[in-house]
Every structure is written in C-alpha cells, then in structure tokens.
Amino acid sequence: MITGTIVKGIAGFYYVKAEDKIYECKARGKFRNTNITPYIGDIVKIIPDESQLTGSIIEILPRKNLLIRPPVANIDQAIIVFAAKSPDPNLQLLDRFLVLIEEQNLDICICINKIDLDIEKDYEEIKSVYERAGYKVILTSTVSNIGIEELKRELMSKTSVFAGPSGVGKSSLLNKVDANLKLKTGDISQKVKRGKHTTRHVELLALSEGGFVLDTPGFSSLSLEHISPDVLQKYFKEFNLYRDYCKFSECSHIHEPQCMIKQKLNEGMIDQGRYERYRFIYNELESAKQRRW
Known part of the structure; x- marks a missing residue:
C-alpha cells in the first residue's frame, strides 16, 4: 500500500x-x-x-478543503486570471470568483493578463482597486514576458487552482511558467468575443520547480445562490475593517442609517464599483431567497 x-x-x-x-x-x-x-x-x-x-x-x-467548482481538494491558493483586453475584463464575474474563493478561506492572487493589448493601460486602475481591497495583483503578458517570473514564484511549492473565464490566456501563462507542460491553447472567437475552451477537464499538473497547479475550464457565469445574503459581506474583504462599527449589528450596508461601510464609501476608502457589485449580488441573493420561500 x-x-x-x-x-x-x-x-x-x-x-x-x-x-x-x-x-x-x-x-x-x-x-x-x-x-x-x-x-x-x-x-x-x-x-x-x-x-x-x-x-x-x-x-x-x-481533506483540508474542497472546492465544488472547479471540483478539487487540498488547495493552498487560487490564482484568478482575467485579461486586460480580448476579452475585456468582466469585474462582476471577477467579484463572483472572489466571493466563491473567499468562502473557502483560500489565499488569493489576481492575475491580469494580456496587458500588452491595453494601450490605454486601464488595467492600472483595476490593479489599484483590488490592491486597496487587500488582494495581491500580478500583471502579465506572455507576448512581452512581463510578470512571468513573479507568477512562477507565486506558484512555487504550492498547490494552486488557476481559474478564470475562457480566452484570458490561462494555458498560455502556464506554458510560459513551465515549458514542459505543453498545454493546448486557443484563440478568441471573433463572432462572440469569448474564448474557445481548450481545457476540457480538471487536471493537477506537476511543475518542474515544485508545486502543483490546476488549469481549469473557463466559466462565463457563476451561481452564488447557495450563499446567504446576510453573510455575503464577509466575502468583500475590505468591508471587514469597518462593518463592526455600523449602528446595527446585522447591517446589510444597503438601506440602514449610520452604516460605516457607506460612510467609508463616501470618504473614498471603499471603491464605488466594488460596492455597486456587492449591492447587485446582495439583491440577487435576496431575490433567490424569497423565491425559495
């Protein structure tokens, strides 16, 4: 045995x-x-x-942990990959990924790939928003070899799940990190502006310099309906600094007066876009809860 x-x-x-x-x-x-x-x-x-x-x-x-989507156990961290361009970043989808991974209490690193395509450098604002929220953000380009060594160090000696939408370059990044992987890569479908699926199953890949990584199929939508709207705020980590100072202990940070989250939002300490996406998801979960009743 x-x-x-x-x-x-x-x-x-x-x-x-x-x-x-x-x-x-x-x-x-x-x-x-x-x-x-x-x-x-x-x-x-x-x-x-x-x-x-x-x-x-x-x-x-x-098991020390278990993810359902992607279905994998014993993960140390999640690398969430989005593209700066082609496809354009979907921050609502990014925040859904973050909520699901925060629920599992994993370390998280956000990777913004294809920065060579973003001539206006809009990715810098996205990087700033998520760093201020408390996340590590790596900028990468497989064309210009930007950020590859930093990503390699992040993966070393850990078991990581590589997740993100289709077409953002996950497989290309992993091939740059470890040329021995030889993962199949695909182009963006010009008709629907989404990536073609090149990863068909979940597989744990051994890295030459130590560690394992999972290259997972891309996703275009993520359901959060199993999460109660009352606990959603715990998974927006920048809220955790302030939510204990709200007047009401069960403050949703939507309607209540003397809400510290809304005060910090007005002071610019919490990003407006992140807060609006929180409200959108909260209302979605509240509606799902009402339907179940």
Whole structure:
C-alpha cells in the first residue's frame, strides 16, 4: 500500500501520482456505497500493481478543503486570471470568483493578463482597486514576458487552482511558467468575443520547480445562490475593517442609517464599483431567497 495524490479523473478512472509514477486506479466499491466521491487533489492510499501501473484506491485521507467548482481538494491558493483586453475584463464575474474563493478561506492572487493589448493601460486602475481591497495583483503578458517570473514564484511549492473565464490566456501563462507542460491553447472567437475552451477537464499538473497547479475550464457565469445574503459581506474583504462599527449589528450596508461601510464609501476608502457589485449580488441573493420561500 502506498500514498499518492489524485492528479486526474476521467470516466471513473483516477490517475494517482505516487513515488514519481502515475497509477491508473479505480475506487473501491465502498466509496460508491457511502456516497463518497474522490476528487482531484485528494491524498489517497492505493494498493498498486507495479507491473501494470494500475491500482485500487482504498482510502481517502482527510481533506483540508474542497472546492465544488472547479471540483478539487487540498488547495493552498487560487490564482484568478482575467485579461486586460480580448476579452475585456468582466469585474462582476471577477467579484463572483472572489466571493466563491473567499468562502473557502483560500489565499488569493489576481492575475491580469494580456496587458500588452491595453494601450490605454486601464488595467492600472483595476490593479489599484483590488490592491486597496487587500488582494495581491500580478500583471502579465506572455507576448512581452512581463510578470512571468513573479507568477512562477507565486506558484512555487504550492498547490494552486488557476481559474478564470475562457480566452484570458490561462494555458498560455502556464506554458510560459513551465515549458514542459505543453498545454493546448486557443484563440478568441471573433463572432462572440469569448474564448474557445481548450481545457476540457480538471487536471493537477506537476511543475518542474515544485508545486502543483490546476488549469481549469473557463466559466462565463457563476451561481452564488447557495450563499446567504446576510453573510455575503464577509466575502468583500475590505468591508471587514469597518462593518463592526455600523449602528446595527446585522447591517446589510444597503438601506440602514449610520452604516460605516457607506460612510467609508463616501470618504473614498471603499471603491464605488466594488460596492455597486456587492449591492447587485446582495439583491440577487435576496431575490433567490424569497423565491425559495
């Protein structure tokens, strides 16, 4: 029996990296009987057949965390990738990603890619907004080789999920970080101005200089309906400095008087765009809550 990490799962087979080998494994029936599903990133114990490089998963070790979308376990951090141009940045979608990752209590780094395409350098304002909110932001260009070394250092010796919309250059960035990966890349569809999906499944990729990274399929929308509107504010991290000073302990920061969040918004300490996107998501979650009733 040996211990390894599930790096890929396809059609009921799980590929486990253990002792510098990859074993094609099936999960024991007991997992199906107890409704337990192995996830990419799970640390597992297997009984291997060395001659065939196959095996059986007999135990899943306790997880430190679990993401549902993308479906992956035991992640150290999330790198959320958006493009400065082609496609244009969708900050509503970015904030949805941030809410989902904040919910999992993971470290987060925002990567703004393709900055060579943004002649007006609008990405600098986006960078400023999210740095003031408390996030690390890396600017990159695979054409100009900007930010590649910084991104490589961020990934080293960690298990990271690489997430973001289609067409923002996630696979191209990873190929720059580690040329051995040789990931397939795609162009932007000119008809709909969205990226073509080049990543078809979730896979844990070993980096030459240490660490693992997940290149995940891109998303164009993210549902947050499982989140209560009352707790949404916890996932806008710049609110956390001020929300305990509101007059009402259950302040939504929407309608209530003497709200410290709105005061800091008026003082310019909280970004207007971030606050408006918070309101939009809050109202969306409140409407979903009413429908469930």
